[in-house]
Amino acid sequence: MIRVGVVGASGWADGSHLPALAALEEFEVTAVATTNRASAERAAAAHGVRHAFTDAGRLAAHPDVDLVVVSVRASGHAAVIRAALAAGKHVVSEWPLGVDAEEAHELTEAASAAGIVHAVVLQGHHSPSARFAADLVAEGRIGTLESVVLVADGAPWGGSRIWPNLVFGLDPAEGTDILTVMAGHFLATLERVAGPLTEVSARLPRMHDRVLVAGTERTAPNATPSHVLLHGALAGGATASVAVHGGNEPTGDGFLLELVGSEATLTATPARPGTFIHWGDWAIRIGDEVLTVPDACRTVPAAVRSGPPANIAALYQEVARAIAEGRQPHPSFGTALRHHRLLAAIERSAAAGAVHVVP
Template identity: 40%
Template sequence: MPASPQPPSPIGVGIVGLSARRGWASTAHLPALRGLKGFEVRALSASSAESARQSAEKHGVAHHFGTAAELAASDAVDLVVVTVKVPDHREIVRSALAAGKAVLSEWPLGTGPAEAEELASLAAAHRLRTFTGLQARSAPVVRYLRDLVADGYLGEVLSTTLVADGRGWGAAFPEGGAYLLDRRSGANLLTIPFGHTLDALTMVLGDLDEVGAVTATRRRAIEDPHTGLVHRPDVPDQVVVGGVLSSGAVASVHYRGGRSRGTGFRWEINGTDGDLVVTGDHGHLQMGEYAVTGAHGTDTALGPLPVPEHYFEPELRELRGTTAYNVGAAYEQIRRDLTDGTSLVPDFAHAARHHRLLDRIERAAHRG
């Protein structure tokens, strides 16, 4: 009898920045990876060899390393996942590419377009698969919106308006979050919540071709609640962008630092034959729960449009409603990209283009 086909080997993952104490890697990446059959978390690195040992013991990971370069060199690792702060991305990604490994880097890819373009060029030269953590694109609600628009629910799109809170960049910041107030870090309101959401908006509605912008820093002194130190941010806590999409539709987006007592997130898309409205309690579209309502044709009022079940991954059922779900959905697409040769998840070249768009917005705001 012919031998039955063997299941493909799981993709060996090494996570740079998986801590024993806290962090995005432990709350989002690890649960997402362990909810899927196609991956195996085999290695981690942390800020020191001892920290890595403690983390490996806590999370049950076989291999631990004190440096990202050692992790990347391990034969157990097929995919290097970079989850550290943005200023550290460049050197870690370079070491992973030099080791010939596929790489998933959290967004932003670099501190600005120059670093992103360097890493994209290096990945292309090595002919390696790369992925960027713009997981709002993988969210069921965003994919559903894209299909509604593409299938003609709205007719021709005329305009879109989005207003949202950044949750951070308000009157306080989280423990260890002072770097979010420093422009040099590349991690701020413009690049993180606004950047994630703008990427999803362009996935649904097309590229932003013409750009005008205003940015402002309205909170000029913020006290660290843990130390009492006063920080003076040089990053915007107000971002307003107006422009024209490639379709000719007009776009308006306003992100506000902190939390509003009014609208946390509202995204309207208006067309010749219908309207769509997406609502939620904050502007991090990449990690929140959002509801869709719509009306078209002869409808006179908005009605609920639940996301159909086929947009969700069955293996990730237990993660629905958590911040890990969209990360897991992106990983499932990465699995298909690596095993089937598809290109579902944005790569470093896409990340470099998105960095350039954000840079255009900043320059438009500086021009006034």
């Protein structure tokens, strides 16, 4: 049994990590931490957890914790991860790993030196639909892959107004915006299916210098992009075109992914309208043929509800196997570092107006 401490248990983790862990017999959540005592105790009581903390370092050092889950703001990841490493505990960190590629590199080096198992939550890597689509491409069902097109909804980032709880992300130093969070997840999923991008030519237009804080009359300064637009080349020789459009509210379309091959085109859209590409099931077809994701692509218990908990549960299954086998899981901090470097290449390309190679 792997004993887990969840830092940030009253936020995103409450509806994603905690339900996923509760459904897996390999894990037991033994500790939670939030920013104040009352919320920590509420989270512990709601999930039947023994220990509640307001200090991530104390949680990481507790003998009843084997693995630390980092589910706080990206700008707070480094401190929690370093506390876990100092205690010799395994780590699962939410994406983004750090606020930029430099911090991600430092954390990856530190985790490697600590000799612990480290993973990052890029749900698209464990999406049954993405796995199935990748298998179809690898099997040659569409012939030779020639081009990939992805159009995806990046709202609520990038619009003329922002929810109060997301205002912090208007500062690039926080590492949480339409490029890092939304495009970061979307591109990781695209690469899971079609292979890695090797070069990019990008634009990051910023349409709003100030945005309205929803529900108020005040505005906040904004230094983050409104949209992410790029053309690129994939390792296998295919081209890629990606548009992640921001806005005030999701349009309800979710995403459109087209994989154009020499013999046929694979098209994927959300099985449930409006779902992000890395969260839920896809409606997949090749030409006019509608395809069903096989059960073999699904590994989590049926009790895990669809949406983020399902793909996150699949990641935890991979982490459990990695701990048992003495190896690193996929995606690891090393995987996250590669994706951070992709985002950095997009930023450099947009700033210089030139093609940039992805390191």
